[in-house]
Amino acid sequence: MKILHILAQLPGQTGSGVYFQNLIQGLRMKGVLNGVIYANQSPFQYKLQAEYSNPVQFNSKELPFSIVGMSDVMPYPSSVYSQLTDNEIKLWQRAFTKRLNQAKEEFQPDIVICHHLWYLTALVLDLYPDIPVVGISHGTDIRQARRHPHLKQKYLGDMNRLSLIFSLSQENRKNLIKEFAINPEKIKVTGNGFNSEIFNLTKSLNSKKKSIELLFAGKITRSKGVFELVLAFQNVRKKFPQTNLFLIGNGEQTEINELKNIVAQKDIAGIHFLPAVNQLELAEWMKNSDVFILPSYYEGLATICLEAMACGLRLVVSELEPLKNFIKPEINQSGIIEYVPLPTIIDQDQAHEKDIPLFIHQLTQAISLQIERVLNGEIIDPSIFDKIHSYSWQQLINKQYIFLKKLLS
Structure with a gap:
C-alpha cells in the first residue's frame, strides 16, 4: 500500500504537525510506503521517514510569503488565510498543484491522506478524482469555516467527495x-494518540529538583488562557512559594512581550519563558515537572494532555468537552486530572471579560489542589496508566489501518 500524506503547514511545531509525523511512522511499521507533501520554510528542516518527499518552500521566490496557518496565531512566522490576496492564493494553489501532479506520476499513491478540511483538501480532491482521499479534521478547519463562511463557499466545494474522514472526537464529528x-x-471517530516510546513513566536522568514545578506547553496566546494562568500563579505562589511555572512555546512577539510586561509589573516571581521544544525535549520537561496546566479556551482534543498523563504528571485543564468525553471516566475520576469550568466563550476561543476573575479563582484552586496532592505524596493508581496507554499511537494506528485497508478491498 502506498499512501501520500498532505499537510499545508510544517510537519511539526503544532498538534497536527506532530500527528502528521506519528501517522507516517506508525503506518511505516505496518509496511506502508509513504510519500509526503508539506509546507516548509527557513530555518526549519525535516527528515521524515518517507519513500517520497516533495515539500513546498515558503518565503521563497516561488512563494514570497510565510506558511499559511490553520490558526491565525501560529508558533512560527505565518500568514493568515483570510488576509491572503487573490494573487497570493493563486501562487499558493500553483505551488501545491505542481507537487500534487508530480506525486501522481512519480509516487503513484493508492490512497491520499490530507490534513485539515480546508483549501488544500479541496485542491487534492480536484486533482485526484480517481483515488480514495481521506481527510483528517483537527478542529481548526471547523473554526475557520465558522469565522469565514465566504471562504468556505468559494474554495472548498463538496467535502462529501472524501472517501473517509478521521475525526478527533464525537463533538468534532x-x-x-x-x-x-x-x-x-463517512466520519470515523479515531481520536488522537501519543508516542509511548517518548512519553512514558521512565524517569528522567536529569531530575534534581527541590521545588514544585508547574508546566505549560503550547502557543503563547490569549486563546490558550496563559494570561489568566500567570495571574492564577501569582495567587498560588503566595501559598506555595517554592513553586515555579515554566511556559514553553512560541507565538506572536507582541503577545509574548505583553505577557512578560504583566509578569514584570506585578513582580510575579518564579515564571520562566522558554521557546518551543521538540517532542523528546518536551518529554524531558514533563518528566521533571509535577503538574501540567492547560487553561485553553479551545482545543481539537488537546493531545498534549495525554502525553503529560503518560509521563505521570497531574493535570489542571479547562473543561474542554472533546477531551473530557474522550478520556475514560475512570481516568477523569482518579484525581490525576482536575477540570476548571470554562468562562463564557465569545468568537469561539476568547473569554468574556466578566467571567475572567472567576476563572482565575477556580484555576488557582485547582492548581493548589494538585500541588497539595504532590506534597502529600498521594499515589496515582497504577491501573490508571494502563488505561492511559490505550491512547497511544500504536492503538490509534491499528484502528486507522483497518479503515484504510477497507478502502482498497
Missing part, C-alpha cells in the same frame, strides 16, 4: 456534519 454537510457514515 457533530460539527463536521453540521458545518460541511458530510455524510455521517
